[in-house]
Amino acid sequence: MIWLLALVSCFGLICAEEPFRHNDRVIGGSDAEPNTWKTQVSLQFDSSGNRYFSHICGGSVISSFYIMTAAHCILSTDASHYQVVVGEYNLAEYEGSEEFISVKRIIVHPDWNGDLGNGNDIAILRLATPIYANGYVEIANLPYPDQMLPHGFTCYITGWGSMDHFGNSPDKLQQAPINIVEHAVCSKPEWWGSLALKTMVCAGGDGIISGCHGDSGGPLHCFSDDVWRVHGVVSYGPAGMCNQVSKPTVFTRVSSFIYWMYSVMNEN
Incomplete structure (x- = not known):
């Protein structure tokens, strides 16, 4: 909170x-429209450690290995609790365009202190494997x-x-x-x-x-x-x-x- x-x-x-x-x-x-906002990411979190992920935040693809999101979306410093989904459109269906990628490292801005009014609400996620250019994903x-x-x-x-x-x-x-x-x-x-x-x-x-x-x-x-x-x-x-x-x-x-x-x- x-x-x-x-x-x-x-x-x-x-x-x-x-x-x-x-x-x-x-x-x-x-x-x-499907396949319109190709830089959009679904950031997903597993609170139980059982690999059951659910959407908590958005994000943007900024390179084949990196995702940009908000610092306040980081609920745990343990990267294994996160995955990102790129090429996503309908969260309830598997459409064949999605890539599910584990997070290797979380880098929160050093001046983020949990106070939204203080700013610096930004974080970068380093992915475990690169994003594949499948036609449904773009770098922002x-x-x-x-x-x-x-x-x-x-x-x-x-x-x-x-x-x-x-x-x-x-x-x-x-x-x-x-x-x-x-x-x-x-x-x-x-x-x-x-x-x-x-x-x-x-x-x-x-x-x-x-x-x-x-x-x-x-x-x-x-x-x-x-x-x-x-x-x-x-x-x-x-x-x-x-x-x-x-x-x-x-x-x-x-x-x-x-x-x-x-x-x-x-x-x-």
Whole structure:
């Protein structure tokens, strides 16, 4: 359980005001078309040690050996408790496009301290075997160092987050368009205030579309410089109903951590 400024949070969701009941999913989204978001990963966890894995978070393929996700998705430092599934679309069916790969090593950002408001919510997983280029998987394009997108720029959030406050989850990958909220707006007191750092990306906040837990660690896809790039890693949002006005989904800004990621991958 994560705590933030003496407020209870729910696995990547900061408790803000709660005028509504809990409602979890890629809010306002729809089924993605199969084989569309090829960089998307399902990060799966086995708490029992019996090799029974279930989806807990999203992630992005950043090389044939590495996956990018959120630090708060790391529930154990024992890599044997994790597997990643690439080429996934329907979690309830085996479709022949999936690759199930064990995790060899977990590298959490050294400045992550469990406090979502402090930022640095990013981790890299080193796989035990490389991803096979089977036509259903791609390596994500990443943004330039410190690249920022303008206010109102439309991106896409994807994931398998649960669909309602009863915990019902979609089998098929969900997607939704979501607009960037610039830091000058997101850091206003009536928005996220001091919890919104420049190393984060805010998107949504219209009361219609948002991410939620279960989507944590997953990508924010933005078409910039003529290619799709993963500009964000789902980090936190409001507790209660996830699609609250002026409480956008907050992502770790990938462009702020490019040099760290490359140094980790070069060292390992």
